[in-house]
Amino acid sequence: xxxxxxxxxxxxxxxxxxxxxxxxxxxxxxxxxxxxxxxxxxxxxxxxxxxxxxxxxxxxxxxxxxxxxxxxxxxxxxxxxxxxxxxxxxxxxxxxxxxxxxxxxxxxxxxxxxxxxxxxxxxxxxxxxxxxxxxxxxxxxxxxxxxxxxxxxxxxxxxxxxxxxxxxxxxxxxxxxxxxxxxxxxxxxxxxxxxxxxxxxxxxxxxxxxxxxxxxxxxxxxxxxxxxxxxxxxxxxxxxxxxxxxx
Amino acid sequence: xxxxxxxxxxxxxxxxxxxxxxxxxxxxxxxxxxxxxxxxxxxxxxxxxxxxxxxxxxxxxxxxxxxxxxxxxxxxxxxxxxxxxxxxxxxxxxxxxxxxxxxxxxxxxxxxxxxxxxxxxxxxxxxxxxxxxxxxxxxxxxxxxxxxxxxxxxxxxxxxxxxxxxxxxxxxxxxxxxxxxxxxxxxxxxxxxxxxxxxxxxxxxxxxxxxxxxxxxxxxxxxxxxxx
Numbered sequence: 029x030x031x032x033x034x035x036x037x038x039x040x041x042x043x044x045x046x047x048x049x050x051x052x053x054x055x056x057x058x059x060x061x062x063x064x065x066x067x068x069x070x071x072x073x074x075x076x077x078x079x080x081x082x083x084x085x086x087x088x089x090x091x092x093x094x095x096x097x098x099x100x101x102x103x104x105x106x107x108x109x110x111x112x113x114x115x116x117x118x119x120x121x122x123x124x125x126x127x128x129x130x131x132x133x134x135x136x137x138x139x140x141x142x143x144x145x146x147x148x149x150x151x152x153x154x155x156x157x158x159x160x161x162x163x164x165x166x167x168x169x170x171x172x173x174x175x176x177x178x179x180x181x182x183x184x185x186x187x188x189x190x191x192x193x194x195x196x197x198x199x200x201x202x203x204x205x206x207x208x209x210x211x212x213x214x215x216x217x218x219x220x221x222x223x224x225x226x227x228x229x230x231x232x233x234x235x236x237x238x239x240x241x242x243x244x245x246x247x248x249x250x251x252x253x254x255x256x257x258x259x260x261x262x263x264x265x266x267x268x269x270x271x272x273x274x275x
Numbered sequence: 276x277x278x279x280x281x282x283x284x285x286x287x288x289x290x291x292x293x294x295x296x297x298x299x300x301x302x303x304x305x306x307x308x309x310x311x312x313x314x315x316x317x318x319x320x321x322x323x324x325x326x327x328x329x330x331x332x333x334x335x336x337x338x339x340x341x342x343x344x345x346x347x348x349x350x351x352x353x354x355x356x357x358x359x360x361x362x363x364x365x366x367x368x369x370x371x372x373x374x375x376x377x378x379x380x381x382x383x384x385x386x387x388x389x390x391x392x393x394x395x396x397x398x399x400x401x402x403x404x405x406x407x408x409x410x411x412x413x414x415x416x417x418x419x420x421x422x423x424x425x426x427x428x429x430x431x432x433x434x435x436x437x438x439x440x441x442x443x444x445x446x447x448x449x450x451x452x453x454x455x456x457x458x459x460x461x462x463x464x465x466x467x468x469x470x471x472x473x474x475x476x477x478x479x480x481x482x483x484x485x486x487x488x489x490x491x492x493x494x495x496x497x498x499x500x501x502x503x
Contacts, residue, residue, distance in 0.1 A: 158455045165452040172442040183503025187438055190493050198456050205459035
């Protein structure tokens with residue numbers, strides 16, 4: 029695994045991989061959207077609004093997968109001190125937060141016609157909202173601690189990793205607590221997915237999930253490359269400044 | 276080991292309650308720090324009726340939840356005083372030289388913070404319950420919930436204080452980090468006050484225990500990360 033600790037070797041793989049993931053992802057999403065919009069029928073109960081499923085479900089999946097990758101990268105960073113893991117964790121935060129936001133927005137748009145309100149304190153919606161706040165806290169912490177690390181206190185970059193792991197431990201607890209809270213406050217009548225999803229919808233949805241996941245991977249790789257480039261620029265400027273002061 | 280932990284707990288407690296003589300002043304921490312969160316807690320409980328009206332039934336129905344929200348907000352207040360002054364004064368380095376690991380120090384800090392945060396809050400809850408018109412049974416449940424939940428809140432507070440101790444904008448960040456992680460305790464704590472919600476107390480104890488279990492390790496790792 030430490031083979032990829034060398035940024036040059038990582039970049040030699042990441043550079044060609046980024047467009048492959050991106051365009052394959054875009055193609056798969058386009059196929060699933062075409063199927064979702066034109067070839068699949070409207071739902072018996074929810075009508076045409078069911079088509080938002082093909083954005084909503086992948087967004088929800090990637091919102092949670094984003095924090096999972098933060099947690100895994102954080103563990104790799106803390107345990108093996110892998111230098112790229114810190115970058116990978118920070119690079120996953122913004123795409124994860126973006127898809128969590130997308131999930132919340134599409135959820136609200138979907139909730140309006142089906143449940144009659146923009147926001148319902150449904151268990152899934154609420155735990156995604158808490159996850160969104162956790163992302164904001166993580167990103168703020170990562171930015172602040174990275175500023176300190178850049179100022180010479182190298183250990184500070186591990187602060188965000190600790191929070192990433194603590195968050196990952198707590199996310200299932202938050203999810204369960206919200207479900208319990210929901211069942212106490214209102215009858216759990218508003219649950220979707222009780223009637224199992226028809227295979228007609230399942231196929232385009234699976235393709236959409238795969239496609240968005242590939243785009244997510246491409247975004248993370250792009251952000252990692254940007255962060256590595258910034259580190260390089262800083263190092264080069266520092267060397268230049270030192271060379272200037274010596275001569 | 277137990278003696279060392281006792282010394283550490285006593286030190287933090289005497290800072291918080293202000294009976295440590297000039298020691299607290301020397302360490303640069305304000306003494307009597309326990310009082311501010313309690314006053315803030317009571318202030319939140321007291322302004323709530325101004326916002327929703329003084330209807331006794333409404334207050335009694337929502338009062339338990341308001342007390343829990345107030346407790347959560349009060350837990351944010353001491354965050355920037357819990358760990359940061361000690362980091363600046365090299366307190367952890369001194370103990371590291373003595374061979375005491377950061378995890379043990381953090382455990383002592385959590386115990387001390389709980390003792391200076393939990394019991395005063397539980398006493399203040401009696402007043403808050405009067406202001407919000409809770410009946411005796413509700414007050415008992417809220418007090419039981421706070422007894423189970425404040426250790427978790429104290430552990431969460433110390434952990435987040437340690438994570439933000441090396442940052443400039445740490446105190447503003449602390450609240451943003453604390454609130455989402457405290458959601459389970461808020462839900463179970465406030466839920467236990469509702470009619471037939473006693474099961475909430477068990478879940479509250481579980482959520483609180485998880486935080487107490489992970490906080491010393493997370494906070495200890497954070498202190499070690501600060502050192503590099």
